[in-house]
Amino acid sequence: MRVKPLFQCLLVVLLILTAGLAGCSNNQGASSESKNKDSESEEKASDSGEKITITYGTWQEDKEVDQVIKAFEETHPNIDVKKDKSLGWPWNEKLSAAAAAGKLPDVFWTFGVPTAITNGWLEDLTPYLEKDEDYNPENTFESVLKTANYDGHQYAMPHSMHAIVMLLNTDLFEKENVPVPDSSWTLDDLRKASVQLTDYNNQQFGFLNPRAYREVLPVQFDNSLEWGTWDGEQYNFSSAAYVDSQNYINTLWNEDKVSPSVYTQEERDKWYGKDKDPWTLGKIGIRYDGTWGLKGNTDNNKFNWTVLPVPGVDGYRVPLVADYVGISKNSKHKEASYEFLKWLTFSKEGWFDRKDAGVPVARSIPLINDEEIWDAYLSDEAVPEEMKEIIQLIPDGTVDPLKAHPGYTEALNIIGSMNEKFDKGEANPSDVGAEMDQKANATYEKATEELDKAIKE
CATH class of the missing domain: 3.40.190.10 (Periplasmic binding protein-like II)
Incomplete structure (x- = not known):
């Protein structure tokens, strides 16, 4: 913040400052006295047993x-x-x-x-x-x-x-004679299993909804990034990691068709029943989910299941x-x-x-x-044993920026609008990355300026 030169209108400023400081001094004293009284009142209430x-x-x-x-x-x-x-x-x-x-x-x-x-x-x-x-x-x-x-x-x-995790229906893996991967699995393993588990004629699919996976995927292509392509200073939608991650999702969706979400709501209602969850019905091999759903899966699933970390290309970081x-x-x-x-x-x-x-x-x-x-x-019955391995990854995890990162809500709107264009074939990730960088970084800079100002006041 710039300070105006004090030599301008010196006498007037001095008079204003003198009056202002006297007023501020009185107000600050009153404010401080009020805060002290509130604190003392609270302490007395506590000491006296008053609730x-x-x-x-x-x-x-x-x-x-x-x-x-x-x-x-x-x-x-x-x-x-x-x-x-x-x-x-x-x-x-x-x-x-x-x-x-x-x-x-x-x-x-x-x-x-x-x-x-x-x-x-x-x-x-x-x-x-x-x-x-x-x-x-x-x-x-x-x-x-x-x-x-x-x-x-x-x-x-x-x-x-x-933690964002992958849930696996191990009964379905066994039925289709597909080996259940361990925690060292990769994105190639995920795609291969998703394809092997998909059986359209029986309305059985390998991966519930790959597009929900977009936001956390770039960091799995480049472990130096954070959630949303953030690198500690700026967004990186023009990076190879972002482009590769979006192309991976598009391949699962458009080419492999491993998800029931590829098809219309009318078709899904016909297959599973209106408002029915195909995962709970045992018709999905892999589900992208969060640990907030562990108890619900324990209570509702009628099949054997396990939990694995979100896989990466060469190493991975758990999204939190x-x-x-x-x-x-x-x-x-x-x-x-x-x-x-x-x-x-x-x-x-x-x-x-x-x-x-x-x-x-x-x-x-x-x-x-x-x-x-x-x-x-x-030891809780709703926590799978495999959570031990995921917990070990937490210190190096990448945290969802939605509730704490300045300007991310606005950046997410930018990402969402581009995702719609990707889905309709109206844009290619490799062509719009620089534009996304510019817009998202501008939202961060603006939000940070406002935040810094609020902290200093």
Whole structure:
């Protein structure tokens, strides 16, 4: 930010500055005094045994929210938590309305951390974490943690984490006499198996929906990239990795026709029944999915299945999806809110409290790197044994930028519009990469400027 020369209109400026500084000094003192009073009031309420009530904004299902709140309140009897039922989808729009009305929840999930910072919704958690003796970033997955850290400020914490994986119907592999691959499999192995498992006459297909796989595929062609072709400084849609990944998907779809999604909804409804999932019916060999679905697959699949990492050309990186939680900048109970946030995120006690309360263990991969927690997680009936190998890949994983990377929502619109053109044969990935780079990098630069300005204010 440029500063205007002070020698211009010196006397006038000095008079304005003097008056302004006096006013600012009084206002800052009043603001500081008000904050201190709020803090003292909160501490006195806590010391006296009086309950503090905080509000919680989440898109988690009501049953699990009730379990979470009950478990927290049992171990923190001085804090009551009330779910904010006014929030819903579209999430950012609802948060914006709540903020405008001065009714942001004390603690809330955020679908876009940069958006929440730019709008002034989030408290900087850094001072709380720095004075918390229980907090050690080395006991978490720093690759995920740092996605919500901007210019050294931790504005949100990941409260859940999922891995993108491949699910394999091993019964179908056995039926078709196709060897079940191990975790060292490659993209060539995936394509070969998908073709071998496809039997159109029996409405059986090798791969459920290859096009859903597009976003995470470039990094599997070039492990130096991140999710979405990001390299740490810019997008790289003009790279060979992006072009090759899109051509791979097009081959599976147009040439190999390994997916029921290639065909019309009317045809699929005729084959499987309206709104029926061909994977659950046992008619799909390989499914691209996330670990959030492990329990559902355990409960609903009537066939044997396993889980493998997303394969690559020569090595691979596991794609990770994180969800984030923060504290309202205008909360009147920030210390109590921090206790709840801590319990939801990096507290070992909080993890076991939630487990004991019945919250499904397999719903999220633990964010706390602790042997007891890993033993409990891996012993859960909904977690396949093969998850051990995927967990080992997490420290070097690539994180979904949707909720934390500045400008990625806009970049995703650019990617999506090009995908539609690819699907219709109206564009070729090798011809439009430079244009995509220019547009996507511009969205990042604009969002970063706005974010930097908000952080410095």
